[in-house]
Structure formats: C-alpha cells, structure tokens
Amino acid sequence: GAVVSQHPSWVICKSGTSVKIECRSLDFQATTMFWYRQFPKQSLMLMATSNEGSKATYEQGVEKDKFLINHASLTLSTLTVTSAHPEDSSFYICSASYGAPYEQYFGPGTRLTVT
Amino acid sequence: DAKTTQPNSMESNEEEPVHLPCNHSTISGTDYIHWYRQLPSQGPEYVIHGLTSNVNNRMASLAIAEDRKSSTLILHRATLRDAAVYYCILKRNDMRFGAGTRLTVKP
Numbered sequence: 093g094a095v096v097s098q099h100p101s102w103v104i105c106k107s108g109t110s111v112k113i114e115c116r117s118l119d120f121q122a123t124t125m126f127w128y129r130q131f132p133k134q135s136l137m138l139m140a141t142s143n144e145g146s147k148a149t150y151e152q153g154v155e156k157d158k159f160l161i162n163h164a165s166l167t168l169s170t171l172t173v174t175s176a177h178p179e180d181s182s183f184y185i186c187s188a189s190y191g192a193p194y195e196q197y198f199g200p201g202t203r204l205t206v207t
Numbered sequence: 208d209a210k211t212t213q214p215n216s217m218e219s220n221e222e223e224p225v226h227l228p229c230n231h232s233t234i235s236g237t238d239y240i241h242w243y244r245q246l247p248s249q250g251p252e253y254v255i256h257g258l259t260s261n262v263n264n265r266m267a268s269l270a271i272a273e274d275r276k277s278s279t280l281i282l283h284r285a286t287l288r289d290a291a292v293y294y295c296i297l298k299r300n301d302m303r304f305g306a307g308t309r310l311t312v313k314p
Contacts, residue, residue, distance in 0.1 A: 135305060138303055199250050200250050
C-alpha cells in the first residue's frame with residue numbers, strides 16, 4: 093500500500109515554543125490530508141482536514157490559530173503547534189487520501205511532549 | 208455523523224478464526240465501511256473496506272449484512288501479531304474513529 097511518513101517521530105519542547113510536524117505521502121499524490129490527535133488510552137480524534145492549496149477545515153473545538161496547518165503540495169502537509177503547553181502533549185497522526193471513497197493511509201505518528 | 212458500535216474487547220486463541228462485529232444502523236447509502244487496526248504507539252493500518260458486497264484480501268475478509276446495518280471483520284487464522292485495536296469506520300469524506308475493539312490473541 094501507499095506510504096505516509098511523518099517527521100519527527102518524537103519531539104520534546106519547552107512550554108511556550110512552537111513545534112512543526114511534517115507529513116509526506118511518499119509514493120502518491122494526496123488530494124486530501126488529515127490530522128488526528130490521540131491521548132493515552134483513547135481513540136484518534138480528527139483535528140482538521142486539508143486539501144492542497146486550500147485552507148484547512150478544523151473540527152469544532154480545535155483552535156485554528158494554535159494548530160496551524162499548511163498543505164502546500166500534493167505530497168506535503170505540516171502541522172505547527174504554536175505556543176505549546178503541557179496539555180498539548182499527545183500523539184499526532186496524519187493521514188493522506190486520494191479522496192473518498194478510497195482508503196486513507198496513516199503516518200507512523202509523532203509523539204509530542206511539552207515540558 | 209453515522210456512528211458504529213463495537214465490543215470493547217475480544218479474545219482469541221492463536222491460529223483460530225476471529226469474527227469482529229460492528230453495528231452501524233444509521234449507515235447511509237454512500238458510506239463505505241472501513242476497517243483499520245492500530246498497534247501501540249503506531250498509526251492505524253488499513254485492513255479492508257467495502258460498500259455492499261463481501262470483500263476478501265490477504266489480511267482479512269469483510270462480511271456485510273444485506274441491509275448494511277452491520278458488518279463483521281474475519282481474521283481467518285489469528286496470530287500474535289494480530290493483537291491490536293480494531294476500528295470499524297463509516298467513511299464519507301473523512302474518517303472518524305470510535306473506541307474500537309481491543310483484540311487479545313492468546314498463544
């Protein structure tokens with residue numbers, strides 16, 4: 093199947109700093125990319141959906157000014173957590189898709205720890 | 208959003224078949240039924256998906272009820288590597304995860 097990578101796989105940052113997470117579709121062009129967050133022992137929660145060249149659509153309760161999403165090309169999307177706080181510590185997972193109804197391919201996740 | 212209901216957990220013995228049920232009584236005609244699984248500290252892995260007909264692939268089989276209000280993921284011979292959380296998801300334009308079923312495989 094198609095491969096999606098994320099970088100970094102883990103990151104530790106200090107409270108108040110910003111962190112950027114990259115998501116790449118390595119062998120296909122993704123019309124749509126998705127960002128999820130997963131807290132320990134919980135399921136994945138959809139944060140936002142982005143289409144290449146368009147502004148991301150954020151889920152209710154997700155602050156768009158805090159979680160900046162850029163989808164500049166068909167193979168790259170970035171999530172920037174601005175002014176991170178300890179409560180932002182989580183497992184962030186991206187996925188990419190050719191579009192409905194096709195399957196989504198998920199990245200390996202990025203573990204963010206804010207100290 | 209159309210929701211799915213799955214048992215919280217199931218157990219299986221190694222090399223035996225496993226049937227993981229999913230109820231989705233509010234499914235609409237355009238919803239595809241997707242199954243993913245997730246191992247600890249990893250991203251979800253695609254397993255199988257279907258619309259109306261039963262589907263088979265190298266990983267599993269998907270049996271879809273005639274009224275589409277339920278489906279069953281079938282692992283024909285469970286291995287220890289199949290221990291994971293299995294998610295049944297109705298997909299339109301995006302994918303929203305429920306709690307899933309935690310499958311334990313006993314040797």
